[in-house]
Amino acid sequence: MQAGRGAKARVLDQLRDAIIRGEHRPGTSLSEGALAEAYGTSRTPIREAIQQLQSEGLVEVVPRVGTFVRQPSRRELTELFQLKAVLEGLGAQLLAQRGLVAETELLQANLADSERAVAAGDAERYAQLVHDFHGLIIQGADNHMLAAQYDNLMHKLAYHRIVVNTLRHPGRLEVSLAEHRNVLDRIVGKDAFGAEFAMRDHVQSSQREAMSNRSDAEN
């Protein structure tokens, strides 16, 4: 019916978002026919979107049985954080090598905003700023392949939700902010090696926080 920029792309975005937001709980069965009716298209664009989501690891298609929303195991979460650490570390390294560019300015502004959010205790606002901070690092690295792999990785876990939960821990906001400041200082100081490992340490720190309360509501 309504297209936009192609039915497949529309279904893909909306369905992925619905899964990440927990609208389809892990283990839930996703029937192509039902989705086709829900999205007002035929099964064809649904199938194409589902296969993309399968390659992203969000759903699992069992031939002739059904497709199910996947729940990342604790082990997979560990693996994802290990990859996130080296990818974002590479981003920080490359950005430091580039010197002062537009993204470094934006990162400075991001940190200023973050300080205000932390001072006000606004965890929701800070979560968004954290998301932007990491995105700016990757974007500033100016490596399209890295950005693509990073996006693919971030799609795999409901990362925003994890961060929001993490930031509820007392004192986490302040520690996180200090780590961000440390990373950016080394980037503007053109200390590529230092920036990379500051970023890695930060990711590992965030991983410890995220995986300590893995018995959350939705799990």
Added chain:
Amino acid sequence: MQAGRGAKARVLDQLRDAIIRGEHRPGTSLSEGALAEAYGTSRTPIREAIQQLQSEGLVEVVPRVGTFVRQPSRRELTELFQLKAVLEGLGAQLLAQRGLVAETELLQANLADSERAVAAGDAERYAQLVHDFHGLIIQGADNHMLAAQYDNLMHKLAYHRIVVNTLRHPGRLEVSLAEHRNVLDRIVGKDAFGAEFAMRDHVQSSQREAMSNRSDAEN
């Protein structure tokens, strides 16, 4: 017609292989109809395989115009090697942390074979051993996500051809072998940090060699 484990999977593997082997030259148009006839199926499995290849970056689909084999630019090649360095670095780091496992034994055997191949000047054989060496590092890291991302990365470039060409450079075999030896020594020495950076150095060294003669026959 003949299925195997699904027409889509069969088409995907064969078509990807054909592209990587240069059977379809970059810029070539891939018509769904023609491929359907060639592979003896309908357009549906062809379309599914093509979309997968598009997400892997091997082809580009222009809506209502055609799908074309993509040619990685020099910049993309640089980006790919940067990613390869950190991913394989992570693999070496994780393998070093694991201590002695089956893969370390296989790597030792691989190096012994490599020494014989280098002594005999058998570049073709050594190229295969190089491929196995890097694969064993990733496999031994015991991180499924890393392995998946790595495979995805390696699909994007005709990596084996590049290595074969690289190994034609005089003295390259010996240098490469010494670097492999260095990496494995640090892995068995449980020097995770050293292993990671030895691996990175090796990849960068290989990148320099690969990108110095980029005016090869097929480009």
Added chain:
DNA sequence: TTAACGTCTGTTGCATGCAAGATGTCGTGA
């Protein structure tokens, strides 16, 4: 000669129908 226009072919995007297989259910027998 050249530029503009209409047509015609080739391409992908999507809808739909049919086939193959897996799973749950209900009935039947012991």
Added chain:
DNA sequence: TCACGACATCTTGCATGCAACAGACGTTAA
């Protein structure tokens, strides 16, 4: 009560037909 088997139903896999659009090519008019 329990085990087992046939069947009904639901699922995805694939084939096919039609529509929309881009681009090439020939035609025509200036």
